[in-house]
Amino acid sequence: MNVVITGGQGFLGRRLAATLLRKGTLRGPGGTEEAIERITLVDSAAAAAAPDDPRVTSVAGDITVAAVLQRVVDRDTASIFHLAAVVSGMAEADFDLGLRVNLDATRLLLDVCRSSGAHPRLVFASSVAVYGGELPDTVLDSTALTPQSSYGTQKAIGELLIADCTRRGFVDGRILRLPTISVRPGTPNAAASSFASGIVREPLNGIEAVCPVDPATRVWLLSPATAIACLVAGHDLPAEALGRRPIVNLPGLAMTAGAMVAALERVAGAEVARRVRWERDPRIEAIVATWPGAWDTTRARALGFPCDESFDAVIRQYIDEQLAPEQRTPTR
Amino acid sequence: MNVVITGGQGFLGRRLAATLLRKGTLRGPGGTEEAIERITLVDSAAAAAAPDDPRVTSVAGDITVAAVLQRVVDRDTASIFHLAAVVSGMAEADFDLGLRVNLDATRLLLDVCRSSGAHPRLVFASSVAVYGGELPDTVLDSTALTPQSSYGTQKAIGELLIADCTRRGFVDGRILRLPTISVRPGTPNAAASSFASGIVREPLNGIEAVCPVDPATRVWLLSPATAIACLVAGHDLPAEALGRRPIVNLPGLAMTAGAMVAALERVAGAEVARRVRWERDPRIEAIVATWPGAWDTTRARALGFPCDESFDAVIRQYIDEQLAPEQRTPTR
Numbered sequence: 096m097n098v099v100i101t102g103g104q105g106f107l108g109r110r111l112a113a114t115l116l117r118k119g120t121l122r123g124p125g126g127t128e129e130a131i132e133r134i135t136l137v138d139s140a141a142a143a144a145a146p147d148d149p150r151v152t153s154v155a156g157d158i159t160v161a162a163v164l165q166r167v168v169d170r171d172t173a174s175i176f177h178l179a180a181v182v183s184g185m186a187e188a189d190f191d192l193g194l195r196v197n198l199d200a201t202r203l204l205l206d207v208c209r210s211s212g213a214h215p216r217l218v219f220a221s222s223v224a225v226y227g228g229e230l231p232d233t234v235l236d237s238t239a240l241t242p243q244s245s246y247g248t249q250k251a252i253g254e255l256l257i258a259d260c261t262r263r264g265f266v267d268g269r270i271l272r273l274p275t276i277s278v279r280p281g282t283p284n285a286a287a288s289s290f291a292s293g294i295v296r297e298p299l300n301g302i303e304a305v306c307p308v309d310p311a312t313r314v315w316l317l318s319p320a321t322a323i324a325c326l327v328a329g330h331d332l333p334a335e336a337l338g339r340r341p342i343v344n345l346p347g348l349a350m351t352a353g354a355m356v357a358a359l360e361r362v363a364g365a366e367v368a369r370r371v372r373w374e375r376d377p378r379i380e381a382i383v384a385t386w387p388g389a390w391d392t393t394r395a396r397a398l399g400f401p402c403d404e405s406f407d408a409v410i411r412q413y414i415d416e417q418l419a420p421e422q423r424t425p426t427r
Numbered sequence: 428m429n430v431v432i433t434g435g436q437g438f439l440g441r442r443l444a445a446t447l448l449r450k451g452t453l454r455g456p457g458g459t460e461e462a463i464e465r466i467t468l469v470d471s472a473a474a475a476a477a478p479d480d481p482r483v484t485s486v487a488g489d490i491t492v493a494a495v496l497q498r499v500v501d502r503d504t505a506s507i508f509h510l511a512a513v514v515s516g517m518a519e520a521d522f523d524l525g526l527r528v529n530l531d532a533t534r535l536l537l538d539v540c541r542s543s544g545a546h547p548r549l550v551f552a553s554s555v556a557v558y559g560g561e562l563p564d565t566v567l568d569s570t571a572l573t574p575q576s577s578y579g580t581q582k583a584i585g586e587l588l589i590a591d592c593t594r595r596g597f598v599d600g601r602i603l604r605l606p607t608i609s610v611r612p613g614t615p616n617a618a619a620s621s622f623a624s625g626i627v628r629e630p631l632n633g634i635e636a637v638c639p640v641d642p643a644t645r646v647w648l649l650s651p652a653t654a655i656a657c658l659v660a661g662h663d664l665p666a667e668a669l670g671r672r673p674i675v676n677l678p679g680l681a682m683t684a685g686a687m688v689a690a691l692e693r694v695a696g697a698e699v700a701r702r703v704r705w706e707r708d709p710r711i712e713a714i715v716a717t718w719p720g721a722w723d724t725t726r727a728r729a730l731g732f733p734c735d736e737s738f739d740a741v742i743r744q745y746i747d748e749q750l751a752p753e754q755r756t757p758t759r
């Protein structure tokens with residue numbers, strides 16, 4: 096089977112590709128495991144570190160251009176993971192860019208799927224940011240979307256388009272609402288939620304981090320490893336399991352920024368945790384404060400989606416995967 | 428003040444224009460009544476019966492074309508009523524046409540408003556069809572949108588775009604979810620809800636009507652006169668009254684198809700009511716059955732939106748407005 100990953104050179108895209116190459120199979124429409132013959136990574140980034148594997152093709156191109164998507168999606172495309180997006184902070188700063196990538200490219204992808212006749216499985220990475228405004232303490236599947244950011248608005252529109260195209264039979268869509276991913280490796284990005292990785296990652300790497308939100312600010316978190324496991328699980332679900340509701344709120348960990356730093360102190364010691372400086376940024380708080388701190392995960396768990404055990408374990412996951420042995424100096 | 432009505436040659440558009448011309452004023456941004464100097468009706472229909480009034484300009488053009496909207500919206504545009512749409516049955520039959528008119532034109536209109544710098548009040552006619560799927564018996568403002576038709580999907584996307592552009596200050600949006608309008612004058616249209624007028628209108632005009640849904644099917648209805656009154660009331664509300672929720676579920680009448688015909692019998696007699704033939708059409712039932720039969724109207728009433736008194740009164744409204752005196756033969 097042939098698999099396409101948009102945003103394939105991004106953090107999740109590369110990690111997903113590596114996981115799929117190692118795994119070697121995905122579930123096909125018949126419900127049986129099928130060998131992955133080709134993975135096409137499409138991304139605006141110049142072909143960076145594409146895995147050295149004969150099954151991988153890397154395409155550098157703008158997914159808002161029909162010809163680029165037509166080149167990567169054809170009638171042999173069995174599965175698409177649509178991860179490409181302009182992140183929240185950037186979509187708020189550049190309204191037109193956000194619309195182009197987060198809305199137009201999603202719509203174009205659906206057009207190309209429809210005209211290819213491939214009827215692929217389409218896994219869409221949606222976001223906690225589709226929620227906003229006055230929310231109940233715990234968000235339910237039946238809670239209305241009132242996003243308070245352009246990113247959240249554009250993701251919510253992508254959800255609606257994919258759900259309608261799934262109902263019409265153009266694609267077999269699976270829309271997964273991802274909590275904020277933490278701990279992301281690498282450097283800060285333009286997402287309003289960037290701090291949710293930075294306040295753990297930077298201190299562990301000996302660097303000071305600024306936390307731009309109040310310690311009591313609630314966040315809803317998912318580790319990179321579990322995020323990838325959820326994308327694969329969402330892909331592999333039979334369509335019947337989702338029924339007329341192709342949207343799933345993925346399980347996360349409900350934390351406050353303060354509790355995250357307390358976990359960091361437990362795992363890596365007080366000296367590391369002291370590298371977090373608290374300095375509120377109203378622009379970031381205005382976006383993050385509108386996201387739900389937790390949502391009901393009954394359905395996701397019933398569907399068999401995995402979840403993280405604790406944020407302490409998530410921090411240890413980051414240390415094991417990303418730090419050189421000499422950097423690993425947990426105090427306990 | 429200058430007012431633009433998209434879909435200005437449609438049933439609601441023409442009626443709204445006539446009402447505004449008679450009224451002569453609308454509330455301006457400062458909260459005071461301002462004289463309406465110009466009303467521009469834009470519609471794809473060739474300039475049909477434009478009111479003979481020097482304040483009215485009629486523009487025939489495709490609102491999915493930027494130049495057409497740029498011609499009618501400029502920095503002097505104070506208010507826009509965006510009523511143009513491809514109706515539910517047609518949007519289901521022609522997916523691309525629905526997207527073009529219901530989504531692209533709305534987005535283009537927002538673009539033109541933004542670049543005009545006019546910051547107009549924008550009243551958007553949304554629909555009961557944004558709801559669908561598994562719904563509570565009475566839909567609340569906080570109930571999630573899971574539309575089960577392309578029309579409902581496209582209206583929900585329009586809502587999200589307008590809400591985000593309102594939040595960003597490009598327009599002053601007021602999104603009004605209209606119940607199914609009944610009794611519409613004229614001939615059947617391609618809306619799945621067309622029967623909700625036909626089963627009253629045709630019998631009153633001596634013609635047999637087919638009701639394509641089960642008598643127990645619930646519908647949520649609003650009369651033409653009250654719909655227009657709601658559009659004006661929505662326009663005139665101060666933005667502060669809406670806060671961060673520019674979307675209002677308008678008050679309607681909860682009826683079943685069977686109760687509608689019973690009302691027809693009460694108002695116009697058994698002979699008239701017998702002209703309704705019951706013949707279920709699965710294609711129409713599949714769309715209509717997913718719409719809510721009622722929604723909570725607490726907020727709309729608190730905001731001062733008017734509502735119909737009874738469906739009997741709605742039928743009498745139609746008789747008084749649309750039937751020639753010799754046709755008016757109610758039995759009681």
